[in-house]
Amino acid sequence: MKLALFDVDGTLMDSQAMILASFTKAFTVTGVPLPPRSALLGVVGLSLVKAMAVLRPDDGAEHHESLAQSYKQAFWTYRTDGSFPEVPFDGALDLLRRLKARDDVLIGIATGKSQRGVRHIIDQFGLEGVFSTIQTSDDAPSKPHPGMILQAMAETGAAPQDTVMIGDALFDIEMAHAAGVKVAAVSWGFQPKAVLERAKPHAMVNDFNELEETLGSFWQDRAA
Template identity: 40%
Template sequence: MRDTPLRLAVFDCDGTLVDSQHSIVASMHAAFAHHGFDLPSAETVRRVVGLPLDVAIRRLAPDVDEAFSLEVSETYKASFFQLRQAGGVVEPLFDGIEAVLDSLDKAGWLMGVATGKSQRGLVATLNQHNLLRRFVTHQTADIAQGKPHPDMMFKAMTETGVLALHTVMIGDTTFDIEMAKNAGVQSIGVAWGYHERTELLDAGATCVVSTADELTEAVLAMAQD
């Protein structure tokens, strides 16, 4: 019998685990150019990272209807795949992330990912860093409802058997924090991603950390609550 409850840390991917902004912006620009749209600024693209792709596209191009946003989404996916095949996808891990995963694993935490990526995209990213097996649950926008809907969190907790009381979401956008709030779990914001510290706190983050060491300390402290 376990003396302590199972605990689950769910990480966002883009902007939290890896810095994928350049590849995302390049693929979005390629998709918009293909369809004859004006190119959104890089900053505007970063603001929608984490949302379901079709929703993100409608925010970038408000005049596009839902059906056409799905068509543009497919163009984006094809552009991203071509970029990856050509070796042009750059998604480095943020500093200290592997050490965070090592520390949580050593402390007995289960770990998962909840991302706006597709399963194919997430697997490719994690495999690039030999991290796929570090995460016991992989929640993506093509198998669950996208952020900020709580579906990904509910599925992650169901798959692992961990209660909301012992689950934390870690992310860099308000979409991550809102998803956690909607699922009834705590959340930690990271300041190295795509939304500002004040936005994350206003969205309901328990705290916002600036370094990987601070992230480890914040997660482990939750086990003492």
């Protein structure tokens, strides 16, 4: 059985405005300077506490946890009041449904979001039953640790050679390499294409149609 594992923020969902607003609020209420936009987007995909540790390396663990909690509160406030809508990238839902219709492919998620955050997206966009495995920051060590992918393969019975990770961040590529699986990096996400290419993904794709073709090529090569 083939397994396609998707990152969420920056890969399936355009949540950049919500993420930046939540970081801004978290740093403001805790009284510390806001890092540059590029630094904020550069940690998207990590678990929140680890992201705060990267952004504020000289602070203690207690302050990293405080920043993470402030971020969570801001994020859910903005989500509730609709200030910064999260929307799927063009073509994302169509590809998920096409893959779901195949009897030889399972779809999963490997994300730094929480289970609650993933559940909201599933409910909002009618994706109930699409994902055979959902790995989040609640379930495994933060990317780039390979735990999310290893757990997803264990849950689904997929072999490493039949598994592909799809993501927009350096951490996704590093996680896939550590787990011994193929990785397709997407160019429309939150990190520069040049950064991703230096990490040597097996493919770099520019839209969801190209991603579908790439997945087919990976799996065809495996079958051959």
